[in-house]
Amino acid sequence: MPVYLLFLLPMAFLLQPGTWAGEIIKGKEVKAHSRPYMAYLRIQRGTKMGRCGGFLVAENFVLTAAHCQAGKITVVLGAHNISRQEKSQQVIQVKKAYPHEEYDDVYSDNDIMLLELSTPAKLSKRVKPIALATAGKIVKPGKKCRVAGWGLTIAHNNSSSANTLREVQVKVLKDAECRDLRYNNWTMLCAGKAGKGDGATQGDSGGPLVCRGKAQGIVSWGPIDLPGVYTRLSTFIGWIQETMEGTPFCGPPGLTA
Secondary structure (H helix, E strand, C coil): CCCECCCCCHHHHHCECCEECCCEECCEECCCCCCCCEEEEEEEECCEEEEEEEEEEECCEEEECHHHCCCEEEEEECCCECCCCCCCCEEEEEEEEEECCCCECCCCECCCEEEEECCCCCCECCECCCEECCCCCCCCCCCEEEEEEEEEEEECCEEEEEEEEEEEEEEECCHHHHCCCCCCCCCEEEECCCCCCCEECCCCCCCEEEECCEEEEEEEECECCCCEEEEEHHHCHHHHHHHHHCCCCCCCHHHCC
């Protein structure tokens, strides 16, 4: 039976007292503010603090993973170095979270959540939505994509904080390369390369898998030393639109086909 390293589940609290975090494995720092859709999420579950990733899809909505749900979530937009108070940063509280109604925390299925912001983001060159996948259109295996996030960097068993946004390139794989008891090719896709350790892990949860300028997936989970598994966004476009349309201040700039 494979051993799993889940990107963000309650067991992740065991990593460090009161925290959970993660890394972009073998990634590199991106040019500051070159990914204006990225959102940094401060997660609070009781007395425990942590982080997740996310991405802006409309001026008042951020998309992330359902397993990032918590009692209190604060969204930071326009950030590059999260240890600094950059002038471009917008810190906004979440008004309401909309995890998918059929999210399964055992099998990590339907791992998607919309966050409605208490106030709309002020759009600029450093804060803007990203286009989403086309409904029903499958990303072809072999496609090179990128995944970004903030978290810990790990080298030779020594971890240190990585406060700047980092990114790594991964390749979309065939479903047959990602077979697992929990893998559902309708709601999930996988990317990376077995044994290489390239990709995302804890703390990068909720961030986007971006292929040619469109968000095609959400960082979800993955076994140790095997490809990462992402929520397949093309399956959920209808759910995203319906959820956003059911709330006030809805603006769909991130839903460009």
